[in-house]
Amino acid sequence: MVTRHRLLALAFAAAASAAPAAAPTIAEIVEVADITGLAVSPDGLRVAYRVHRADLARNDYALEWRVAEVDGGADRRVGGGGAPVYVDPGAIDAAAPVWSADGSALFHRVLADGAIGLWRTAADGSASAPVAVHDGNIRAVVAESGGRTLRYATGASRAAVQRAERAEYDSGIRIDPSVDLMQALTGGGMIDGRKATQRLTGVWFARKGLLADTPLTWRSLNLQTLADASSEAPPLPPVVSPIQFTPPPLETRSTTGNFARAIWDDGRMRLEVETVAGVRHECPQTLCAAGRFSWMAWQPGRDVLLVAMRDGFRDQTLFRWSVADGDVRRLAGGDGLLAGDRDGQTPCAAAPSALICVASSPIAPPRIVAIDIATGSTRLLHDPNAALRARDLPQVERLAWASAGGTAYGLMLTPRGPPVPRPLFISYYRCQGYLRGGEGDEWPFAALIDAGFAVVCINAVDRPGNSDGVTSYRDALDAIEKLVVRESKAGRVDRDRVGMGGFSFGSEVTMWVARNSSLLKALSLASTQPEPHYYWANAMRGRMHPGVLRDYWGLGAPEATPEHWRLLSPALDAARIRAPLLLQLPEHELRGATELHARLSNLPTPVEMYGFPDEAHYKLQPRHKAAAYARNLDWFRFWLQGVRDPDPLKAEQFARWEALASRWRGERGEP
Template sequence: MSLMKWMVRRLWVVGALSVACVCVCHADDMSPRRLLEVADIASPTVSPDVRRVAFRVERASVARHTYDAEWYVQGLDEPWPRRVGDGGVPLRDSAGGSLSPKLVWSPDGRWIYYLALIDGTIDVWRAAADGSGAQALTHDAADVRDFNLGEGGKVLRYSVGATRDDVRAAEQGEYDDGIRIDASVPIGQGLFRSGFVGGRLATQRFSTVWFDHLPLLADRPDRWAQIDLTTGARRALADAEVPAVSSPLNDTAGVDGDAWKSVADAQGERVAWLTHIGDAAGQQVRPDVLLSALPHAQASRAVRCVSALCTGKAITAMQWRPAHDEVLFTVTDPYMGMAQSIFRWNVSRGDVHVVAATDGLANGGRDTASNCGVSAATLVCVTAQADRPPRLERIDVGSGERRVLFDPNAALAMDMLKAPPVRLLRWQDKSGQRFAGWFFSARRGGDAPAPLFITYYSCAGFLRGGVGDEWPLVSLAQAGISALCIDRRPGFTMDAVARYGEGLTAVESAIDLLARQGEIDRARVGMGGLSFGGEVTMWTLAHSHLLAAASVANPVLSPLYDLMGSMKGDAFAKGLRSLWGLGSPSDTPARWKALSPVFQLDRIDAPILFQHSEQEYLYALDYEIPLIRAHRADLYVFPNEPHQKFQPKHKLAAYERNLDWFRFWLQGYEDPDPAKAAQYARWRQMKARAHADKGEHVNAPVVIGASAS
């Protein structure tokens, strides 16, 4: 590499790290904004010549209220990557989660192909791997749904649905004529262009999967087209030319259990399967995972992995090792803080060897089930730990040697070393049930036990704020409130009372342990959660006196939820019966009284902060309005947000308000920022009402220093 090129790349990485440090005033400032603007890495994919890797970096920008996504290519022996293309606005699922981007290398390694939402259209883009330029190829009237390369990389095939003009016309037609309410209409959110789809506000409908959303005309069948990459000529594909979608799950070659995942080798001749086995015993799926594979192309029956390293393990991902008789598989240990280990299983000999064991995630992004980039000799993985933000690592498949390739969060990682310490906490309840979670020990000025905040559900990778990223754990610890993220136990217990009871006993036994150790003050414990974490928080409020304050980001079961959801018909009723044992409130009144907070308001004695998405908040008003009117809750709703909020300013507001909320209730602290005066006036009124109900005196608030956020 020439000196000039080295200097340019050095300047590039310094610039990248400078972006990572936006708004950093002090080296030890772990503000919610820093946690929000972490760079995430996704879809590392090794080139055909196995000398380079392509990947995408995504980062929130609060200032511009958007996300930046960019594609990079890096040589496996080079110190810095080069930017090769704009990734556009990250595509999301209907719950708000960022989708893993699809990337395809050209066979000659000159190009990478990917989908990107840029200027309001989703196209297939091609970027030169040397960074010399990128361009959209499809320019279709409809957004591209999928794509692949054919004929040795000479043609691009892609699929589309309804055109953008047709979708907008359908939306406007409904607006003009009135929207007929039927089972497909998502009651509980705005009916016209109220949710983000393809980067714009669009009208939505329910899919066939619970409360999943789709845009209008999403049921239009795929139309496939082909572009000759040499001449630029394009044509529509006939049905017979449409790429076939193979599903190795259809034939499991006599493998035991319930088929779950399958993957074929590069030649399409051998298949590996993951199946669920064992006695379900009240669980939604069988408890154990079996790894099986066809050992060679002529084999008619699969062989099992019987080593102790692959039996009784939580295997979450697998892929074939190129040019080898080996399957690489990942174990994600729920009792070790969701730490991942990667193994290689020789399907011919049966032996299993450890490739890498980590204290956090090692895969293709934030999803525990995603794969690393792979070649015959090398894995390229996104690694992250509870107290270390994502970075890209190269792992030698044979020796397990690891080397950092790219670390866009290096400055934050260095500052995390100065933040309050984090450790894996493992414990048992009185009945012997095992639990684990990551504990952020509070920064304390003396020997007095600290307050504690708990979130419950899943604690994988770099912990910004629990599931949904709404509770800034390290910011709380820095402000003097210890924070604990608890992983739910493996499996899904079908009986809802038992399911919620597992969460409650996890919380209660953790508080007992930390209080006995003198770490925390059991009289000052708060809790928050999203989705199942929100359900367990509400259950803990109603079935214990453990909490001094709570924060919940989603609705839970209520008659109003049932009434609105019942428009979906039999599918909704079947789900309620299966997951909660519920019929209608009139058919199963005792069960509703046991499960819904509507019938348990007198049991709730801690203040609650509700921060809901606009698409969901109406489901909860039958229990939240009584709490608000009684000055026992505060409710905020974020416009146009789905189940998981994703708009940067909204996420920052939720982060900062949660920090303010728990500092107020657990520390008696008020931020002196004049813009927050009305907030604290409401909360003081809530506190006065609570103390008056108990016949207690209210102490004056503590106002010290500047805002911790």
């Protein structure tokens, strides 16, 4: 720990050199707009897309549909998107709309007045109204017949779902493998705009509502006459399990019948195209050597495959492959994401002349652009985050260094100005697109940098062929230690003031680093850890969890593999956690951390735990995100800079932390 006298000196120095904050505020980071649901019009001249933005005042999200001209002409709001439809484990449904054949209207799902219906929105913005609302919510929409008709499906009626919830509430709930005891038995999650009872689907922690397995009722809608009739179910793509150590294949078929497929083959990605005539084409070396495949799309009406490749920094570069003559050209990219949304795996929307993409980079929030397929030139269509680009932005440096598991890649963000030894905050897992708060959006990078921190976001080291958790943790520790040594020697970070925060896999790495090194002086977790309690809460016969724990971590029942549990469980190794720990956990994971929290509370190491009601893996409510950001900022400034926010509303918080620090110093014999 930094001594009290040094902390006071650092605090005075920080106060003396402080300048008016010009970086994005926590509220502005929370309210960054995202873009999803891209769909090109039948004539290829326009693109529809949805913008959603958090609204802290309402603790909700505002959704709107927009239409832009691909050539960079008019862009307009055409209608609202209703209330957000939350999907497990903490995201907003992002389905693209269906265009009518004549391009006059969009058809899309809307949650309004407690029901998910099918709405028609005029492409010129003149009207938006429901065309199909039933007793059951609309679950799926499938376009067909060139935009002349679509098919949609409804599930069990809303009244039947609520009756089923009430019936089991009154009679008692039988605990079977589908009941997750980590969340509330009833009303444990948000489904279709209401707090509803959830059940596990059988695939990891994916959840569904009661009666979700009721057979869907399919109907067909004529998009010109709006005539509605019963229909058979259309062919649907298979559901892909989220628990895979080898990525699923990427597949896409062109309008001319050509089929492209990218698969993992002996540790590397292989791309093959089969034409409608049965001719096979292997991926040219100039394309396949450019990185890993993120997504693929065909240029409409052409035998041209458009491919996004990802490098070690998770930056995407777009390529154009003319299958007939083998010509490969680089179109754009190399500095962030170019995809259909912020996850980087959804394809850009392909028009005959351009790719329409959501573009973002480490300090540039999302905007929508058109990339000319012939020349690679880029034009802006709409920027919902333009105000943030005028703010004071940090310096960004891409770092690559050798580590035990292979080359490590990361991004270092620092305040502008000459290098000085700064407190360092580390995030480890995935670093892509606009860096708001690391994977999970938990730590306000802009606010930390504005407070004088250096922030390093490290992509997980990718050891070829590895599917072992312990090896991944050891590779991470080696990469982090080498980076801190290198940057401290360069005079850019203070190795005595290093903090780290982690979400999901990143939280496991954070705890491994805390327990197996003296590197960290403060830490924060947003996810639960593998603990004996976690095992038994998920080990009922019929659950897949014991198999995953065995295959990835080598963990059996605690009494069967006690040594491995001591190796991996922070609760069983609490005495080796020697840095102040802040736990900010979603309610669905909170109960799994009770042993760790209780053990640490009886040790000198400072610990505080917060639970966020109704949240799943990712926190979704805007006020919860803002609260987590603010508390994480306070935590790392307190322990690494000796700074207390003078806000009187935080006086009790800092008094608690001072008491924790005093007790800790006393146990360690420090003044």
